[in-house]
């Protein structure tokens with residue numbers, strides 16, 4: 001789905017990654033760990049082409065990065081749903097309008113039934129007409145997940161989706177992400193939470209990646 005070939009990336013001359021070789025196959029489930037500032041968000045941004053590799057090559061859905069024009073990049077982004085760390089919403093729109101926003105912006109019809117099913121799935125039916133500032137942290141995270149998948153992406157990237165929620169809510173979010181994976185979606189979760197990763201072992205066949213020395217390595221079974 002997304003493949004990194006000898007990729008380097010840095011900010012202002014400071015390398016975050018170098019010699020990165022990695023594949024995220026279709027239908028896989030990955031956790032990405034590493035200390036704060038190691039580059040987890042940067043890696044996710046490279047995965048949805050918000051950032052471009054400084055050198056090396058990233059292939060998206062079997063297409064080399066360098067061959068993609070603007071339309072192709074827009075198209076590939078529609079196949080990738082992102083749950084951002086800070087979950088920003090438009091505060092003057094309701095939760096259901098925010099969730100439907102990617103469709104509205106793309107000028108695509110919003111099916112009331114699909115939207116309602118999605119709200120039920122994330123457990124937000126009774127909050128559909130609330131405004132974002134009225135939501136709890138866990139509700140915001142679930143709304144962000146719903147918004148990320150409304151375009152039926154093939155890949156879901158979640159940046160610290162359980163960062164600000166309690167354990168029960170973390171498990172609930174993890175369950176939603178594993179359900180998406182069972183539907184065939186490729187899932188990548190960046191997280192500090194090793195407890196969550198251990199918990200996931202009984203729910204899904206997940207690979208754990210760890211950022212170390214500007215590379216991303218498969219973590220050992222000791223986690």
Ligand SMILES: Nc1ncnc2c1ncn2[C@@H]1O[C@H](COP(=O)(O)OP(=O)(O)OP(=O)(O)O)[C@@H](O)[C@H]1O
Nearest residue numbers: 011012016034035036037038039040041042043192
């Ligand atoms: N736009 C930017 N310009 C310059 N440096 C940046 C920029 N974005 C991130 N960095 C730096 O790059 C490094 C990696 O940042 P990144 O946000 O990817 O780490 P992270 O592992 O996601 O961190 P955290 O767990 O704290 O969210 C950090 O040192 C950060 O300060």
